[in-house]
Amino acid sequence: MQMLIYLIPISLFLGGLGLAAFFWTIRTRQYDDPDGDSQRILSDDWDDRPKP
Amino acid sequence: MSLAVPSTQACPACAAAPLAEAIADHAAQEPVSGPLILSLPTIHCAACISKVEHTLNAYPGVLNARVNLTLKRASIEAESEVTADDLTKALTDVGYEAHELDASALGTTATDRGGRDLLMRLAVAGFASMNVMLLSVAVWSGAEAATRDLFHWISAAIAIPAVGFAAQPFFRSAWAVVSKGHMNMDVPIALAIILALGTSLYETAHSGAHAYFDAALTLTFFLLAGRYLDYRTRAVARSAAEELTALEVPRALRVQDGKETLIAVDELSIGDTILVKPGGRMPVDGVVVSGMSELDRSLLTGETLPVYAGLDTVVSAGEVNLTGPLTISATAVGRDTSLYRLADLVAVAESGRNRYTSLADKAAKLYAPGVHILSALSFIGWYFYTFDLRTALNIAAAVLIITCPCALGLAVPAVTTAASGRLFRKGMLIKNGTALERLSVVDTVVFDKTGTLTEGKPQLINSAEIDPKMMSIAMGLATSSSHPLAKAIADAAASEGYSPAGLENIKELPGCGMQATYDGRSVRLGRADWIGAEAISETASYLMLDGSLPVVFRFTDQLRDGAQAAVSSLIAQGMKVHLLSGDTEAPVVDLANRLGISDWRAGVLPEEKAKHVADLAQSGHVLMVGDGLNDTAALAAADVSISPATALDAARVAADMVLLGNDLSVIGEATVTAQKATKRIRENFRIATLYNVIAIPIAIAGLATPLAAALAMSLSSITVSLNALRVR
Numbered sequence: 112m113q114m115l116i117y118l119i120p121i122s123l124f125l126g127g128l129g130l131a132a133f134f135w136t137i138r139t140r141q142y143d144d145p146d147g148d149s150q151r152i153l154s155d156d157w158d159d160r161p162k163p
Numbered sequence: 164m165s166l167a168v169p170s171t172q173a174c175p176a177c178a179a180a181p182l183a184e185a186i187a188d189h190a191a192q193e194p195v196s197g198p199l200i201l202s203l204p205t206i207h208c209a210a211c212i213s214k215v216e217h218t219l220n221a222y223p224g225v226l227n228a229r230v231n232l233t234l235k236r237a238s239i240e241a242e243s244e245v246t247a248d249d250l251t252k253a254l255t256d257v258g259y260e261a262h263e264l265d266a267s268a269l270g271t272t273a274t275d276r277g278g279r280d281l282l283m284r285l286a287v288a289g290f291a292s293m294n295v296m297l298l299s300v301a302v303w304s305g306a307e308a309a310t311r312d313l314f315h316w317i318s319a320a321i322a323i324p325a326v327g328f329a330a331q332p333f334f335r336s337a338w339a340v341v342s343k344g345h346m347n348m349d350v351p352i353a354l355a356i357i358l359a360l361g362t363s364l365y366e367t368a369h370s371g372a373h374a375y376f377d378a379a380l381t382l383t384f385f386l387l388a389g390r391y392l393d394y395r396t397r398a399v400a401r402s403a404a405e406e407l408t409a410l411e412v413p414r415a416l417r418v419q420d421g422k423e424t425l426i427a428v429d430e431l432s433i434g435d436t437i438l439v440k441p442g443g444r445m446p447v448d449g450v451v452v453s454g455m456s457e458l459d460r461s462l463l464t465g466e467t468l469p470v471y472a473g474l475d476t477v478v479s480a481g482e483v484n485l486t487g488p489l490t491i492s493a494t495a496v497g498r499d500t501s502l503y504r505l506a507d508l509v510a511v512a513e514s515g516r517n518r519y520t521s522l523a524d525k526a527a528k529l530y531a532p533g534v535h536i537l538s539a540l541s542f543i544g545w546y547f548y549t550f551d552l553r554t555a556l557n558i559a560a561a562v563l564i565i566t567c568p569c570a571l572g573l574a575v576p577a578v579t580t581a582a583s584g585r586l587f588r589k590g591m592l593i594k595n596g597t598a599l600e601r602l603s604v605v606d607t608v609v610f611d612k613t614g615t616l617t618e619g620k621p622q623l624i625n626s627a628e629i630d631p632k633m634m635s636i637a638m639g640l641a642t643s644s645s646h647p648l649a650k651a652i653a654d655a656a657a658s659e660g661y662s663p664a665g666l667e668n669i670k671e672l673p674g675c676g677m678q679a680t681y682d683g684r685s686v687r688l689g690r691a692d693w694i695g696a697e698a699i700s701e702t703a704s705y706l707m708l709d710g711s712l713p714v715v716f717r718f719t720d721q722l723r724d725g726a727q728a729a730v731s732s733l734i735a736q737g738m739k740v741h742l743l744s745g746d747t748e749a750p751v752v753d754l755a756n757r758l759g760i761s762d763w764r765a766g767v768l769p770e771e772k773a774k775h776v777a778d779l780a781q782s783g784h785v786l787m788v789g790d791g792l793n794d795t796a797a798l799a800a801a802d803v804s805i806s807p808a809t810a811l812d813a814a815r816v817a818a819d820m821v822l823l824g825n826d827l828s829v830i831g832e833a834t835v836t837a838q839k840a841t842k843r844i845r846e847n848f849r850i851a852t853l854y855n856v857i858a859i860p861i862a863i864a865g866l867a868t869p870l871a872a873a874l875a876m877s878l879s880s881i882t883v884s885l886n887a888l889r890v891r
Contacts, residue, residue, distance in 0.1 A: 117309075119317060123294060130290045137279050137286075147232030150209040156216075 291325030453676030487673020577887035611789035725828030747772025
């Protein structure tokens, strides 16, 4: 049972990381254009370097 | 949920997201010179996005342009000298249809915030419920004594702050109604959540075996999911409705000291001189000070015959100028125009939808008191049976939790989301939440004629009776005019293979007609009184070749696509179909016969229309379909109403549903979908009730465990959602 002391905080931390990532995606408006984002991945623009 | 942070950086959309945010921030700081927004109805793929963005970004003066494919819009940041017209032209040149949108009519930022807020709470509830469920599974599978207590304490530490954040919408709404002495669905929900947390905390402190932390969280999660679905449906409808409004950018040409300036309609004041070009809509009420033309008043009165306009003719906002440029002097602007006054009347008269109680409200009225009474009774019963407050309170909480308000909370939004989505794909926009339920009981349908069943576009009907020589002369004259009747003649002649006769000195006299010389003889095409011919009661144009008899070109209004299909389908469904029009008798009878409508009325004034619809609504459930200003009062008086996208803004606001495409046939389908949706909603209520009938006795008997509560809640929510998907 001793490992619970590590495992529970670790599981909570990992879950919290996922939650924080989700918050970040909402805050940076990544769900404003789901159709466009799924199409943009096919475009060749900015394949070599990121958009300045 | 566990999005890997580093990998997302590779995606171009995410790399650009901070940029989008920067634009949004920029727009928030400087609302005056916000970005230009263009509607791009034809874009659909990655190639379109990249071509549009390249074209726009290459345009001199454009700082940044970004396409949103979901909304089919482009948002452009540019120097102030770049106008939307320039960009529209640039896009049309590369083959994309583009329209300017009025950015002030698109209130997207506020709606976004509401949705993001709900999504955030949903995420917290989901995260917390998954973690607590994991700990609960350990307890259910046999953790004991100190381990169980530890797990309960950790659950409490997660659940209490999570619920405190995620369930706020329910607490707020429940408090708002309770403080006014009313009751809604959120009251038992808030009470169940609080009681579950409270008793579980107490149990945990006393090393009890049962804790309902997971139930409180899953309940919050499922209910937030329902709320978010509901919100999304309305947000989609609202943004589409806003886009229709934004398509009509309210601008006018003001003439001052011989100079024309394009300004916003809001900035016009009484006494301003305004130039209205042919094809333009009157922005304000006024009097004609110079120019001659004809006016299309069909949106206001339903009349299809164009009306002559010359010096001192009184014009009202919303009329369309047809042939020549008119200069008008404004007599009433903005909210004082007759258009707005009529639209205001509608807002006052909105009774049809207010007297309707939605199924969800009916269910809440039965459910909320019922659950409270049951829970209170089991508390009292158990207290007098055991004289143990703790047991009695635990059982009362179990009853509240296990009655599954989550299934009831999902029952309506899950179905309306599925049904609205289905109709939206077919081109119908549902603006009002209860519109589908009201549509499902409709037994009488009232149609307007002009602009609703018909296109409002004339079509030549007697070309076969006309001498071929006259036809080609008429075609020669008609091709050089933009008047709708002239266009109809030119189209008909072209489709029948005529070629225009050789004419000389072609001249258009605005408000009268066309004039030319043919073989040395003068020839005229236009109004009866100008030609010197006897006018007939139908929409007609007259051709007079010097020295011969006048020729009459008769027109009928072209049927809208799917009008026949819609009417036949409604009649086949056993509904009574009426036709009410402000137009003269001849075209109304003609249309009624063509479509097989037996109940028709012509020359109906707007008030009579509203009264007639209200009378019909007394004895049945009326669906009104109309587009003009003369229909708005009737649209509001009906139980449920539909207007086409081409309708006046005031009519679209008054209607519950808007047809986005040109096709009317979706109306027949909509009634069927509405009936199906309402049936599913009722089924969902029955499913939720069935679960309760099984679960409540178990809870009251004191046999319910947190595991049973979790199973009942999840199962009922999933069945309800799956049942709703059958509507799609």
